[in-house]
Amino acid sequence: MDSYLPPISLDTLSPLLAAGGIAAPEIAGWFTNSILVAIFVTGAVLLFTSMATRRMALIPDGKQNLVEFVIEFLYGQVEGIVGKHVAPRAFPLLATVFIFIITANWAGLIPGVGTIGMGIKSGPLSVSEVTTPFFRPATADLNMTLALAAVFMIVWLWLSISELGVWGTLVHIFGPKGGLQGALKYALMPIFIFVGFIEIVSIAFRPMSLSLRLLGNIFAGETLLVTMGTLGEKIGASGFVAFLTSVIFPLPFYFLEILVGALQATVFTLLCAVYIKLSTTHEEH
Numbered sequence: 001m002d003s004y005l006p007p008i009s010l011d012t013l014s015p016l017l018a019a020g021g022i023a024a025p026e027i028a029g030w031f032t033n034s035i036l037v038a039i040f041v042t043g044a045v046l047l048f049t050s051m052a053t054r055r056m057a058l059i060p061d062g063k064q065n066l067v068e069f070v071i072e073f074l075y076g077q078v079e080g081i082v083g084k085h086v087a088p089r090a091f092p093l094l095a096t097v098f099i100f101i102i103t104a105n106w107a108g109l110i111p112g113v114g115t116i117g118m119g120i121k122s123g124p125l126s127v128s129e130v131t132t133p134f135f136r137p138a139t140a141d142l143n144m145t146l147a148l149a150a151v152f153m154i155v156w157l158w159l160s161i162s163e164l165g166v167w168g169t170l171v172h173i174f175g176p177k178g179g180l181q182g183a184l185k186y187a188l189m190p191i192f193i194f195v196g197f198i199e200i201v202s203i204a205f206r207p208m209s210l211s212l213r214l215l216g217n218i219f220a221g222e223t224l225l226v227t228m229g230t231l232g233e234k235i236g237a238s239g240f241v242a243f244l245t246s247v248i249f250p251l252p253f254y255f256l257e258i259l260v261g262a263l264q265a266t267v268f269t270l271l272c273a274v275y276i277k278l279s280t281t282h283e284e285h
Helices: 033-053 061-083 087-107 144-176 182-187 191-230 238-248 251-280
Strands: 027-028 117-120 127-134
Touching: 033 061, 033 087, 033 144, 061 251, 087 144, 087 251, 127 238, 144 191, 144 251, 191 251
Parallel strands: none
Antiparallel strands: 117 127
């Protein structure tokens, strides 16, 4: 006798999808809960830096000291990758991207983000399955990560053209490498042109690779925390026990997600810096 497997719906998989699914719920028109969190994160960073730098002192206090340490550390890392010549122009974008992403990633771990909203409760003190959260991690929304990657690519193109010129950028992509001269240079020219077209395809896919890498890791972490938070109810716990498991089970993974949030911000920024380095390096270097 043939066995029958009922179709699997998104409702069945809802605990395995992060709260609210992969699409960010809209609050009003295009304004989503992830945009709301992004505004809070941006405002918090601007407010803190404004407070820290409002009265600059020769002997800095705690806030000023923290801001100066972060800026000096990031500038040293950027300069070490893209070089001293390009660093002053690349640093504002790369530092902003890193600070925003790491802050947005960690903001998604604040209790209530992704867990407070409209849902169904199965009883007193039980875990509610939130279907429409009021807040959503900004970097768990593809619109945000894709926008970050798109802005970077625009600045990357401007840096490349301003450093090498339009013709120099084309030669950098399609021209011969390694300082070839003479007949060998022209003999290998078709190969370098073919490789150049492959490089163009690679450049075109960079926004998607950057955005999907960040989205996948942050969304997976959000899904993991939601799944562990509802695991008690799924295995039959109820009442106060279900409430207790919703607090204890996700707790070890919060520390893991703190590390993942910092790591993904570093990876995104590091790749952006490497792309700038590759496209702004003169042939004689």
